[in-house]
Each structure stands twice: as C-alpha cells, then as structure tokens.
Amino acid sequence: MIDKNQTCAAGQDSMPYMICLIHILEEWFGVEQLEDYLNFVNYLLWVFTPLILLILPYFTIFLLYLTIIFLHIYKRKNVLKEAYSHNLWDGARKTVATLWDGHAAVWHGYEVHGMEKIPEEGPALIIFYHGAIPIDFYYFMAKIFIHKGRTCRVVADHFVFKIPGFSLLLDVFCALHGPREKCVEILRSGHLLAISPGGVREALISDETYSIIWGNRKGFAQVAIDAKVVSCMRLVIKVQLNSK
Numbered sequence: 001m002i003d004k005n006q007t008c009a010a011g012q013d014s015m016p017y018m019i020c021l022i023h024i025l026e027e028w029f030g031v032e033q034l035e036d037y038l039n040f041v042n043y044l045l046w047v048f049t050p051l052i053l054l055i056l057p058y059f060t061i062f063l064l065y066l067t068i069i070f071l072h073i074y075k076r077k078n079v080l081k082e083a084y085s086h087n088l089w090d091g092a093r094k095t096v097a098t099l100w101d102g103h104a105a106v107w108h109g110y111e112v113h114g115m116e117k118i119p120e121e122g123p124a125l126i127i128f129y130h131g132a133i134p135i136d137f138y139y140f141m142a143k144i145f146i147h148k149g150r151t152c153r154v155v156a157d158h159f160v161f162k163i164p165g166f167s168l169l170l171d172v173f174c175a176l177h178g179p180r181e182k183c184v185e186i187l188r189s190g191h192l193l194a195i196s197p198g199g200v201r202e203a204l205i206s207d208e209t210y211s212i213i214w215g216n217r218k219g220f221a222q223v224a225i226d227a228k229v230v231s232c233m234r235l236v237i238k239v240q241l242n243s244k
Contacts (some may be wrong), residue, residue, distance in 0.1 A: 057133075060133050060135055061133075063100075063103065064166075064169070065165065067096050067099070067100075067169060068165055068166065068168060068169045070092070070095070070096065071089075071092055071096070071168050071169060071172055074089075074091070074092040074095075089172050092172065093145055093151065093172065093173070094145065094146070096142075097141070097142035097143075097145040097146050098142075098146065100138055100139060100141075100142040101139065101142040101143060101146055103139075104139040104142070108139075110136070110139050112140065112143050115143065115144075115147055115148075118144060118148055118150075118192070120148060120150075121190065122190050123186075123187040123188070123189075123190050123191060123192070123193070123227065123229045124192050124193075124229070125187060125193055125194075125195065125220065125223065125224050125227075125229060126152065126192065126193070126194040126195070127194075127195055127196070127197065127220060128140070128194055128195075128196050129196065129198065129202065129212075130196035130198045130199055130200070130202045130203045131203060132203050132204070133203075134196065134203070137154075137194070137196075140152075141154070141173070141194075144192065150191075150192055151173065151174050151191075151192070152174075152192040152193070152194050153174040153175070153176060153186050153191055153192060153193045153194065154173070154174070154175050154176075154193070154194040154195075155175075155176060155177065155178055155183065155193070155194070155195045155196070156170065156175045156176070156177055157177065157199060157200050158177050159200075160175070160177075161175075161177060180219055180222065180223055180226075183195070183223045183227075184223055184226045184227045187223065187224070187227035187229050188227050188228075193223075195220045195223070197214045197217040197218075197219075197220050198212070198213070198214055198217075199217075202214075
C-alpha cells in the first residue's frame with residue numbers, strides 16, 4: 001500500500017494540495033497531527049485578537065517608559081563624559097527621536113508638510129492640538145530634532161511632573177509648566193516653544209467631531225506679543241497621521 005507521503009510525492013490528484021503539504025511538514029518536523037496544531041493556533045488567534053486590540057493604546061505608554069529607561073542607561077554609561085561636554089544628552093535625544101520617528105513612519109505613515117517653516121535658528125511659537133495622548137506632537141518633536149537639530153521646549157500640565165519616573169524624561173526634553181514669564185524668557189532666548197491652549201480639558205472631551213474650544217485661554221498670544229515674536233504665529237504646519 002502507498003502511504004500518504006508517497007501519494008504526495010507521486011503527484012496524484014486524489015489528495016488536496018494543503019493536506020499533502022501538511023503531511024510533508026509532519027514528516028520534516030517529526031510530529032503527528034500537525035493539522036490539529038494549526039487549527040489550535042488559529043483558534044488562539046481568534047480568541048486573543050480582541051485582547052491584542054485592547055492593549056494597543058497602552059503601547060504608547062510602554063514606549064514612553066522605554067524611553068525613560070534608555071535615558072537612565074545612557075546617563076550611567078556616559079557619566080565620565082558629563083564633566084567634559086555641555087551636550088551630554090544630544091546623542092540620547094537623537095537616538096530617541098530616531099526611535100519615535102521610525103515608529104511614526106511604520107505604524108501611522110506620519111508625515112509633516114511645511115517643516116521648512118520652522119526656523120533654523122531664532123524663536124518660534126508652535127501651537128498644537130492636545131489629543132488624549134498627544135502622540136502626534138511627540139512625533140513632531142522628533143522630526144524637529146532630526147531635521148532641524150533643535151530641541152522644542154513644551155509647556156506641560158503640572159500633573160505630568162508628578163508621574164513617577166518622568167522627571168528625567170521631562171528634563172532631557174525641556175518640558176516646563178510655565179509661568180507666562182518663563183515662556184517669554186525662552187522665546188527671547190531664541191528657542192522654540194510649543195503650547196497647547198486646550199490642555200488637559202481638550203484631551204478629555206475631544207473626539208473626531210471636536211471643534212476647538214479654548215474659551216478665554218489667550219495666554220499663548222500674550223506670550224508671543226510680550227516676546228516680540230508675533231510673526232511666528234503665522235507658521236502653518238500640516239501633519240498627516242494615518243492610523244493602521
């Protein structure tokens with residue numbers, strides 16, 4: 001009697017191709033009932049797909065903490081260089097920016113049109129929308145550092161500075177919580193500064209139907225006026241973020 005593998009080798013049409021392939025794989029790997037294993041794997045995928053979709057939003061949080069861990073490692077590795085260089089963190093910033101830029105391109109197809117409007121030097125005030133997690137702004141900061149070689153200061157809410165482990169991340173990427181006088185000082189010193197007038201309120205209530213509701217939050221405009229950089233308010237940046 002001709003066994004199943006011999007039937008496959010003989011090229012007979014009596015056995016479907018996929019079944020024939022499974023029998024060949026069983027012979028190669030030395031296992032029996034490979035089809036049952038494959039069916040079980042398919043069942044596991046069906047069961048765990050909703051769970052995978054559920055945890056994807058938490059991947060951003062994980063990436064933030066991964067960034068913090070990298071910064072801590074970098075700090076310890078270069079402790080001897082700290083006394084000799086005023087730009088200890090430039091290598092770390094560039095590595096982190098490259099990591100985030102790669103994630104933006106691969107995961108979201110992220111693009112920025114109008115990057116040439118960000119000045120090579122001198123002050124500029126950047127106003128951005130605050131999502132539930134402003135991941136698009138993280139990507140934008142990475143783009144600025146990679147293409148302009150500049151660190152963009154950003155105004156963050158007070159509670160962010162109380163999150164355990166975030167202090168190093170906030171220091172390295174020049175986050176601050178104000179006040180207005182500090183923002184004016186940063187612009188007058190020739191730095192880039194980013195402000196989200198909507199803040200946490202915008203992050204909590206906004207969705208795809210959201211229209212800008214800033215109320216009386218006009219402090220960012222006063223900062224630009226006081227710093228005498230009103231022209232920077234005319235910058236227009238178009239960001240494309242395609243979710244996959």
